[in-house]
Amino acid sequence: MIRVVIPHHLRTLAQVSKEVEIHVDGLATQGAVLDALESKYPMLRGTIRDHVTKERRPFIRFFACGEDLSLESPDIPLPDAVVMGAEPFRIVGAMAGG
């Protein structure tokens, strides 16, 4: 199981707690995790990445193991600690405002 931490507004939208568990078939890439997340919680489609292009929305970031993975290719495997469930894959709303 892969642990995914999602931001407050998406938790209320999907009616889940802060962290959800996702099962990914095959290689656990960023794209595969988001595919599995959207499959389990279809109301999240379009809120993290574009419906069609699958590009990350501008004010969303992806963190794991203390690293910012936002600019990584969605096809690169996630760190082992995330794949093993020791660390969560974090979806973060960017800070904004004053």
Added chain:
Amino acid sequence: MSGVRVLVGTHKGAFILTSDAKRKKWNVSGPHFAGWEVYHMNGSTADPNRIYASQSTGWFGQVIQRSNDGGQTWEPVGNKFAYDGVPGTHLWYDGTQHPWEFKRVWRLEPSLTDPDTVYAGVEDAAMFRSTDGGQNWQELPGLREAKGHLWQPGAGGMCLHTIILDPSDAQRMFVAISAAGAFRTDNGGQTWRPINQGLRSSGELPDASAEVGHCVHNIAMHPSRPNVLFMQKHWDVMRSDNAGDSWNEVSGNLPSDFGFPIAVHTHEPNTIYVVPIKSDSEHFPPDGKLRVYRSRTGGDEWEALTKGLPQSDCYVNILRSALAVDSLDSCGIYFGTTGGQVYASSDSGDSWMPIVSNLPAVLSVEVQTLP
């Protein structure tokens, strides 16, 4: 016993205000979708328990919510608004062409007869339709063929904010788009044409009488007279007696003819309401006095309605979708402000009282009259 349900969209969530027909005591529920911008909520006249809501943020984009129980519970439905085919381009600020990009839903307008059919007006300006209760959305691309390449966003964005369905002709619809103008279809949305003849925008357009480019803020129609339209333009209050084929100014004695919303009395088709705002540079009431203006003559002759409204130090704005009327025997008028007040009148505007005073900035107000 009959009553009313007031649907309030705000900058930080939605609120539902309910009362019996006396409209003196109110129950407030919310915030629904707390922390999200709710540009619009609207109920179906065919099934008042069916309500649609447009929920969005800059972070997470667009969500459409649907309720089947009058707003007590909600479920997210489809939020994929894909322009038909190759989206094409419109005019950009620097005079170049710019690709159409979906940003948010400004307006949700349920069909007059089918609660599962609903129209959405979006930014960048286009119109979508769902026939399955909001699960799937298809664009009506003919609208953007009405000189869409010449549409250019104003400061508020290139949004389709007004949708009017003609109750006497299911094939006829009217829409209004900021900084583009008003448009009409007579064939169910297949083809559209600009209906801006008579509008003059000498301060905003190089060609003051251009076919498109006028900043229409809001349009209203009484269902018994679908050929008579009233318009609050950027500047000027306008009237058409031929379904938008031509317009005449009816600003008359208003203290300012700049403003955003316009509405028609439910039982008096010639009685209309506007809320004058000082100017396009200063978006608050003239002289710090919040005054609704009523014309019982279909324009030109206006009277200030002030009883119960602040008459000093008031510097709020009333946005284009934040004025609505109910259909009880004594017509109720409602409006929301950017200061978070929602005011109600149960006597056609003669007197007012605040229902709530400290909501987030109000983006939209709609009213359902319940059996």
